[in-house]
Amino acid sequence: MGETLMTMQDIADLAGVTRPAVSQWRRRTKVRGRDVPFPQPSYDPGGRELFETREVVDWLRSTGRGNNAEFAEDAPAAGIPAGVTFDQSLILLCLRDNSEDDLSNLDESTLVEIAMSIDPADGVVLSEAIDGNFPAAALEFVDDLYSASYGAPDALDRLESGQLGRNQERRGFSGELVDIVAAVVDGMVAHADLSTGGVEPPGAGRFVLACEDLDLLAIAQNLAGLDSHGRTDSSQLRDLRRRALLRGWLALDVDQPKVTVTSVHGWERTAALEQLDHVVLDLEPFEYAIIAGSADLLCDRLEGTAERHRSESLRGSRSANHGPLVGALRLPRGLWKHAPRQNSGLWILKGQAGIARPWVADLTETEIDSGELAADIAGVLATSSAPNELPARAFRYVRARDIRSILRGEAVVPPGTRAVSFASDRYDFINDVRAASIETAEATDLFDIYVNDRPASVVVGSTSLGAMIESGTITRHSGSRIDGAWAEASGTVPVVDARKSGEVFRVDAFVAENSFRRSIRTLPGDVVCCSNPPTAWVDGRGGSLVFTPNKILRLGDDARIGPHTLAAVINDARFKEYANWQVPSVPVDQVEAVEDAMRRLSEYRQQLQMKERAAMKLGHALLSGVASGTMELMESSLEPQTSHGR
Structure with missing residues (x-):
């Protein structure tokens, strides 16, 4: 997310509250005994107050205020860069929905080629694409808007309901x-x-x-x-x-x-x-x-x-x-x-x-x-x-x-007219208990590693991730907004999120092809990362859809660092801006060894996280099943009894 600005109404929409509620937050800076000042505004030429989007996101995260748990995912579509217009954004959104990559990675001639492919008769966007001169801020804004949305229709809805679309003539239908x-x-x-x-x-x-x-x-x-x-x-x-x-x-x-x-x-x-x-x-x-x-x-x-x-x-x-x-x-x-x-x-x-x-x-x-x-x-x-x-x-x-x-003059729809409904079957918790207990019963592998002293005669420097992207050593691609309602147990296409340490759910291959035809999927070894807070995970298999606001980092052959090593660097980063993350220059003879160690360490951490999730699910299913009367604990599952010689 670049330098984007929000109005007070934008903040209210992002937080899921009313505009007066944000004014109250601004005046009352005490939150659970701590003083958390509201972000300071700048002013546009008309005197309207504007707030930097990143500062607003940090403030909402630190205060816990608002009713929108996904404010960080929605933020790229809420803030607007200076000088970007609604018409520019609408035109670029049409091009982005028919592009295989972020618009900010493409040149003007490629944008015209995309417009020609979708609009050869010039009834929609071709003339506008030829005129061009789209500012870089507009390209980046539309990339972020598209990444933060559940496809093109949702991106259009967000554009129309946001700061740029409020002046559009509307009938006022909900x-x-x-x-x-x-x-x-x-x-x-x-x-x-x-x-x-x-x-x-x-x-x-x-x-x-x-x-x-x-x-x-x-x-x-x-x-x-x-x-x-x-x-x-x-x-x-x-x-x-x-x-x-x-x-x-x-x-x-x-x-x-x-x-x-x-x-x-x-x-x-x-x-x-x-x-x-x-x-x-x-x-x-x-x-x-x-x-x-x-x-x-x-x-x-x-x-x-x-x-x-x-x-x-x-x-x-x-x-x-x-x-x-x-x-x-x-x-x-x-x-x-x-x-x-x-x-x-x-x-x-x-x-x-x-x-x-x-x-x-x-x-x-x-x-x-x-x-x-x-x-x-x-x-x-x-x-x-x-x-x-x-x-x-x-x-x-x-x-x-x-x-x-x-x-005869009666009501077309008499009040209360509806079809007969039926109650659903009660939930069976036994399968949940059995599935979770299988996971918790398995032993966790041991993790150990050996190191030796080494003369400190080699100067090990570092470079920023932003510089590596600028030089082409690493390429950066946007994720996609994916609704959890599309999840299917029998799906074959994983949806991954670095904040959840990998796969979140799966979608059907036909849904992935039809609904996310323009979404970029991972290749084996791609690093999926999120910048706030810095989190990264490596997709070893590839072919996954990436949940926004995650980004895909794709390493080139000359990167001189492995994907698991890069992920470990990001997980240890202190800066929230991805361009400032410092990537160490690992000695050439140590690149493979460090990468192997980081890979095994990542696998070990995933085992522990799976155990933790299984234990939480097991506890919930046990309590709910016994309380609902659909399940009882056997004596062998309680504290072991004295053997009495047996």
């Missing part, structure tokens, strides 16, 4: 609403991909998104593209295309089937009902529409003219008892920030579909799992395609409702 709509769209895509037998037209799994709202651009991570709604090439449209590119879907083929996403939040009721009617009338066969708005308009009972207008929109024809409504969801309060006490609602429509039993759910007090919701939507669409067949799966949230009740 991330929870965006996630819900995204899950619905994912369900549509999953259903279209799985459709067979001619029910859907060829290529139905590929859609174009008809949406021009910045807040809702995060909804279609699996879609084929963005409907431009025009042939012009304005700066706003280029901006939308960049965001679409970072979401993983970008196409300008408006002849493909569309998913139209429309929000009527804040509209006057008559105008909102007219907009609903327009959306329904514009739907083509096999196209979908999602309408978001207030729950009192989309979900609750209406009276008089409003009720008649809504019912007419939901009928397939003037006298039909069916229509295009596939499903409706009542959503929690606060999803539209301009009306935090208002519940939101969602309609899911399908073009020219005669559906007599739409599926509805009240999700106002339900913990929503995006994957489960997407699966429900895919199941609902499959059921609507074959209305005379029973559903092929149980639903987590939704329940069928007769549309005739809705057309």
